[in-house]
Amino acid sequence: MKEDMDYDTQVLINEAKLGDKDALNSLFARYQNRVLRIVRLRLNPELREKLKMQSIDIVQDVFIAALRKLNEFEPTSKGAFLHWLSKIVENYIRDQIDYFSAQKRHSPLKEILLDETLKTDSGSEVKVHEIIPSEDTSPSQYASRKEIKSALDNLLLRVEEADREVIILYKLEELTFKEIAQLHNKTEEAVRKQYHRAFQKLISFAEEDPTFKGI
């Protein structure tokens, strides 16, 4: 079940490859949150802070530029697609975040999308940070879901890098153990064991954490 690409994503990717702007936007809308979360977890603290300062339309530029590289890639599964996209976005940010930040933002969405001849590498900045609910959020599950997410990310950052990576690959990028094994040149069983160890560690951190303990 996990290996299959969901039908919607498959269709969107195909349309995006043909240059359909709606499909590009839909892929951006669908995956930007998750991809940025993945990227954030992989960056060092300094870059993570810089990423926080970026506005979402700049992030969009980076995404659209990345997605335009889809032609160079044939995703075999949803996991493979997410993994590819996260890596590209991460590289953009590593390479260009300072450049982005220094630049005055100049290319609004409208122009990018109407400009068919846009060069893929010429994005502008990048972005983000957790969204905090605006308006009078009631003390509903919503607030606690957000809290859990951000608390969980903090715990993940405390897990050793290699272990964290396995959790990211398996849970956030939705790769299978088999795919991770291929990626890391390990046996499937070894990856599975590592994932379990990593998850156990996460549980033990969570048991000490007020957000998880208290609810």
Place this chain on the structure above:
Amino acid sequence: MGEKDPVLNDIIYEFIDKFSGSDADIEEYCKKYPSLEDKLQQRFRIIKLIEEGLKEEVWSGRRIGEYIIVEEIGQGGMGTVFLAIQTSLNRYVALKILPFGLTLDNKAVRRFQNEAKIIAKFNHPYIVPVFSSGGEEGIYYIAMAFIPGLSLNKIIEILKHHSFHEIKASTIKNIISTHPDFMRFNLDLKNSGLDEAIMSQRDPSFWDNSYLKFILTIFHEVADALNYAHRNGIYHGDLKPSNIILTPEGIPMIVDFGLARDMKAIASTQSKEFAGTIGYASPEQIRDNMVDERSDIWSLGVTLYELISLNHPFGGKTISEIIDKILNSEPPSLKKQSKKIPKDVEAIIFKCLEKDPKRRYSNMTMLREDLKNFLESKPIKARPVGMMNRTYKWVKRHPLISLLTFGLLLTLMIASSLFLNKKINDYINNGNAFYDEGDYDKALYNYNEASDFLKRIPFSKQHQKEVFYKLGDACLGKGDHGRAISYYKKAIEIDSKYPQAMVGLGDAYYEWKFYDEAIKSYKSAIELSPNDRYNYYKLGRALTKKGSLDEAIMSYLIAIRLAPKDSDTIGEIVSIINKKGLYKNDEIKKYLKDMGFNNEQIDSIISSKQ
């Protein structure tokens, strides 16, 4: 972490492996390993939370109309707000999706759509432009300009951590432009769907102003926007700090016009959501959901009071405490909180906060002009309220006798309930009259209105269940079995020992030909009121339909014991006898005797058959 316990570890291992969503059965594990139950429960709970935290938003990427949802940016009583991309224009918009509860009410949806159309025609620099609204597949939305900025409630929260006397206009600019919410959504204006002309710039010297002058300038602009809306026949109805967004240029933008009216009724049933809103509601809104120009003036007064003092004029720990204060207490003097606050400002605010709407500014134009007068150092129209005067007003509103007899809170609850009670009774009586005439549509309308009003009275469950029951009856009369069933169920939800609703539920199922369900309901009704022969009669009919003839006969037997001469019951028994193919009197007598009938009963059945 329990590494010491290998069994526990194995289970956790298995659980991590198997877990996908909610299909892991915790109970099963606990049954299997009862000695580990506590530890397992605790561990599972944490794993579930972690899994929850690793899941992604379901709305992202979803297409609604011509909009693609990017991510959730806020949630409140009025619905969820998403950042979305409008594909046809390639721009970002704020997409507000109405709460599901509201969309169930056709009338509310229609009103919402009508108002959205009017607001879409608004053109005012301080009102958030509405682009479109619509609905598909039961999801109703309103698309408006995305405003990069921060709502006043968030600004208030942050200001509370500042020393009051050090706050200046420039403090606000700093707060907004460094807030993560703002940075995250600091869209290029061309992307935000806003006309750049709307996002006017302040003169740089504006930021040298005192905090007081800054706030009053903004509220003068807000009053101007509200005045514009009022002249166009739209009241806001839910004015509060979270509905006013301030851009980093210090431009106020008002959102959520007119959405409030229908929301209150829904929100009031969900007390948590209501709590965020109630503090800004006017006394007349609380009493009878009246929204007009003067209730907007009240709400603006509360908001202004809060911004200026950073204290809520009617703060309280519980909803009833807040309501009590709104209806009965004068707000604490502003001058006492800070000598810097001029008495004229206090006079303006207190004129907005008159309990009697007639004593407030009679329209938004007058409030706007008074704010302007103050900013231009001209005399204001509002008269400062002296301490004596305030005490007098307070006494006048509270005749001593009611204070002595009931205590404050009870007085107000009774007062407001009495008012509503009359309305509710009128609606119920009208509904009954229409029901008796067989005009079920009109009956339904009246019962529905009664039900809406009832939601606003505390401790009205008893009446609510009766109205639900009547709504069920009216739907059944119309032949709308599905809705009838859900109304009866609502009544039963309030009171699980409500035999009439149980019978109604049975009738609805019976007419819908769900005989098993009907039988179950009738049996529950019988348990609750075992002496009502009619329940046995109905149970018998349902059992007959299902083909359980003997059981039906036994039910009729009890009906006949309770009412020996009931010809309906006897008729049904006769028809069962015919169905069973019993024609000779001897056979019939034997059968009925076996079933427990006595001679007298058997004779009357046989004579009736002939």
